Amino acid sequence: MVDIKHIQTEVDASFLYGVLAKNEEDANVAEVFKQMSEIELSHAVAFLKKNKLGESQLPPPSLRARILNKIGKFFGYDYILGVLLDTEKSLASATMKARGGVSTSISDTAHVAILKNILNNHPKVSGSNLARFEKRHRSVGGNALRAAVLGGNDGLVSNFSLVMGIAGASSGQKEVLLTGCAGLLAGALSMALGEWISVKSSQELYENQMDLEMEEIENNPEGEEKELALIYQAKGIPADQAIVMAKEIMKDKEKAHEVLIKEELGIDPEDIKGSAMEAALSSFFMFAVGAVLPVIPFFFMGGTPAVLLSTLLSALGLFLIGASITLFTGKSVLYSGFRQVLFGLAAAAVTFGIGKLIGVSILG
Structure with a gap:
């Protein structure tokens, strides 16, 4: 039996x-x-041939792939690269199993490695282009949209x-509305502050380590030269x-500093260029978007109708979040949404x- 899912995976990629x-x-x-x-x-065609099917039976790009294309127009096409690179290992594992050993011209390893090999061996691709690709790989990765989806999920579920x-403890509209708004603001501010502290503290830690490394280069260049030589020896x-x-390398102090912070400390200067305030505002906004959904009905009504409408809006929001997660996982939209x-x-x-138990206890 042909597994269309794995053929679709190859076609989408x-x-x-x-x-x-x-x-x-x-x-x-x-x-x-x-x-x-x-x-x-070629992977998709090889799999079709294995199952005695023709190329005319290749499916078109899926809705997920077309949505990713649309998203790329707004977030930049580097976002698509990020999603592909983030999911390649799981895709490779799934398609290897599906192909059942079908031989292709390219080894079925993680495609990140394939991309690097093509970039390295392509006659017209320079080292600067490879460095640019690596920078883009680190910086995109789907992280912004993934963080947005997860932030919205946190806000929606918690609020x-x-x-x-x-609502279970009190049938009063004002009480529920006040609590919902307070929960929205408290949660969003907490998320924003946490994100700001996380980014800022990481930046400050890296900057401190980089300053110490420069002091070591200035005060003990011979020792740093020996350390660098040992690092290279450890690489074979x-x-x-x-x-x-x-x-x-040690002849140029700035170059030596750049190499040592990467080789000895494992720090990439690009990692500390992000804006802590931008990350905080993004977290605040996405949490608030999710958290406002269950509160909306209580602006206009109370009691059971408001509870039912709040549940309906929240369920819709949860389904959309679950469906959005499939952009990263490639799983079934219905399965992820309803889960x-x-x-x-x-x-x-x-x-x-x-809340119902506490409310009855208090009133009783």
Whole structure:
């Protein structure tokens, strides 16, 4: 029996790499993406042939792939690259199993490695382009949109549960509305502050370590030169060559500092350039968007109708969040959506029940 899901995976990857190729300004890197698109398509064709099917039976790009293309127009096409790179390992694992050993011209390893190999071996792709690709790989990764989805989920689930707990304990519209708004603001501010502290403290830690490394270079250049040589030796470079490399690098203090913070401390300067305030505002906004959904009905009504409408709006929001998560996982939209709804409703039901018990106890 043919597993259409795995064929679809290959077709979608081919389509998305094709999108990247069409929208890449650098002709050489565009060629890399074009080759990746052809590789993915060859996987799909090979799998069809294994199952005695023709190329005419290749499915079109899925709705998920088309949505990712649309998102790329707003968030930048580097976002699509990020999603592809983030999911390649799981995709490779799934398609290897599905192909059952079908031989293709490219080894079925993680495609991040394939991309790097193509970039390294492509005759027209320079080292600067490879460095640019690496920078983009680190900086995109789908992290912004993933954080937005998770932030919205946190806001919706936590405030929905809070609102249901108060609604269970009290039938008053004003009480529920006040609690919901307070929960929204408290949660959003807490998320924003936590994100700001996280980003800022990481930046300050890295900056402190980088300053200390520069002091060591200035005060003990011989010791730092030996350390650098040992790092290269640990990578398998012969001792004599490692010593020569370290000596050459240490002639330029700035270059030596750049190399040592990467090799010795494992710090990339690009990692500390993010804005802590931007991260905080993003967290605040996305949490608030999720948290406001269960509160909306209580602006206009109270009692059971408000509870039912709040549950309906929250369930819809939970389903959309679950469906959005499939952009990263590639799983079934219905499965992920209804799973999110089930978990969210279960949490709200527990707090509603507890609220009911507390309310009866107080009134009794």
